[in-house]
Amino acid sequence: MSNVRFKGIIPAMITPLTKDYKVNMQAVKQLLDYNYGEGADGFYICGTTGEGPVLTVADRMKTAEKVMEYNAGRGVIINHVAAAGVKDAFTLARHAREIGCDAVSSVVPNFYFKHSEDEIVEYYKALSDAAGIPVITYAQGLLGDTDVVSLMEKLMKIDNVIGVKFTLFNFYDMHRIKELCGGDINVINGPDEMLVCGLMMGADAGIGSTYNVMCREYRRLFDAFSAGDFETARKQQFKVNKIIEVIIRHGVIRTIKYMLSYVGIDAGDMSFPAATLSQDEKRTIRRELENLDYFNELKR
Ligand code: MN9
Numbered sequence: 001m002s003n004v005r006f007k008g009i010i011p012a013m014i015t016p017l018t019k020d021y022k023v024n025m026q027a028v029k030q031l032l033d034y035n036y037g038e039g040a041d042g043f044y045i046c047g048t049t050g051e052g053p054v055l056t057v058a059d060r061m062k063t064a065e066k067v068m069e070y071n072a073g074r075g076v077i078i079n080h081v082a083a084a085g086v087k088d089a090f091t092l093a094r095h096a097r098e099i100g101c102d103a104v105s106s107v108v109p110n111f112y113f114k115h116s117e118d119e120i121v122e123y124y125k126a127l128s129d130a131a132g133i134p135v136i137t138y139a140q141g142l143l144g145d146t147d148v149v150s151l152m153e154k155l156m157k158i159d160n161v162i163g164v165k166f167t168l169f170n171f172y173d174m175h176r177i178k179e180l181c182g183g184d185i186n187v188i189n190g191p192d193e194m195l196v197c198g199l200m201m202g203a204d205a206g207i208g209s210t211y212n213v214m215c216r217e218y219r220r221l222f223d224a225f226s227a228g229d230f231e232t233a234r235k236q237q238f239k240v241n242k243i244i245e246v247i248i249r250h251g252v253i254r255t256i257k258y259m260l261s262y263v264g265i266d267a268g269d270m271s272f273p274a275a276t277l278s279q280d281e282k283r284t285i286r287r288e289l290e291n292l293d294y295f296n297e298l299k300r
Contacts, residue, residue: 003162003184005103005134006076007204008041009218010188011211012049014256015063017268023055023063029070030265035212039219041205042076043067044105044165049209049253052080053111054271057088061095068099078136078207082106086123093131105136105165108143117146121154128160135160139177140167140190149176152185162186163204169194171201178202192218193244196237199225209252213259213298214240246288250281258282259289262298 016027032043045067046052046060055063064079071077079101081092089106096104109115109123128135137155139148148168155161166174167190178187178201189198192208195218199206211218221236247255254277257267269276277285289295 003181004186004204005162006042006078006136006186006188008206009039009211009215009222010042010044010076010078010205010207011035011040011215012047012207012209013043013045013067014209014212014253014260014267015046015050015052015055016257016260016266017271019268021272023059023066024266024268025063025066027265027267028063028066031212031260031267032067032070032074034263034265035215036074038215040075040211040215042074042078042102043071044078044080044207047080047105047207048107049212049256050080051253051271053082053084057083057091060092064092064096064101065099068101076102078103078105080105080107080138081127081131082109082138084111086110086126089127090130093127097131097133101133103134103136103162104131105138107138107140108146111142114144117151117154120146120151121158124155124161125158128158131160133160134162136186136188137161137164138167139164143168148173149180152177153180156181156185163188165207166190166198166203171197174198174203175201193241194237195221196225196230196233199233200230209256210240210244210247212256213263214243242292243289243294246285246292249288250277250285255285258285259298262295 016024018024079096083089163186165188189203189206192210195206224232254270260267
């Protein structure tokens with residue numbers, strides 16, 4: 001079977017929270033329904049965007065279970081399981097298999113200590129053993145100065161490891177990774193603001209935070225690219241980037257959560273101790289989005 005299992009547009013699901021920071025399952029369901037309606041191919045859950053590493057293991061399991069139930073086979077579910085304690089990550093990985101997730105994913109260990117290339121390889125071996133389902137590794141800032149191409153070459157030798165979510169900004173490296181295993185490697189673009197670059201350099205799919213609120217636009221981008229219509233793909237990228245600028249300026253997760261209220265989804269605030277958006281900030285965001293003509297389009 002090909003390693004390239006995941007293609008298309010996969011929102012990195014934000015995790016809706018109630019006022020007392022419990023996961024709001026009703027809003028999880030709404031979020032899935034909404035994004036499938038906008039053309040999503042599946043979801044990446046409990047990642048950075050989903051605040052996974054700051055939720056309790058119990059909350060992560062419950063969220064994953066509910067996602068699997070509501071998803072009802074409509075798309076793929078990749079469950080990010082990294083935790084500060086590796087035992088928790090392995091527990092979450094086993095659980096992901098039990099509930100039928102399509103894959104697990106994990107940033108490199110650890111959130112506090114820098115590990116050598118060999119140690120990172122050992123981690124993914126143990127994770128793959130625990131998971132027993134496909135594993136998407138993760139190239140991002142925690143890698144520090146580790147050579148990502150040589151690391152990926154080693155990781156791809158591990159059973160179950162099928163690819164990488166690439167959230168670095170060196171697309172030359174991305175392409176060198178895509179050339180590994182004769183191209184039989186699932187490379188997934190991380191930076192939403194450069195999805196078109198990632199696709200051009202060989203990415204098979206995109207996983208992104210801002211897809212939660214602009215899935216339809218990314219769908220168009222991806223479909224245009226797949227049809228060889230690079231000019232339309234580029235225009236779509238420039239269109240979403242105007243919104244991304246607003247989102248980044250006001251804080252990615254909190255702004256996306258706020259924007260979801262436009263489509264009737266109460267995603268709440270970011271986990272404590274992140275500050276909630278003030279009424280003033282909300283007004284500013286709304287004004288900035290209205291200036292881009294996006295607000296009305298989003299609401300439809
Ligand atoms: O999942 C996200 N990266 C991280 C990918 O969370 C580290 C991106 O979607 C960014 O949030 C986005 C905005 O910079 O590109």
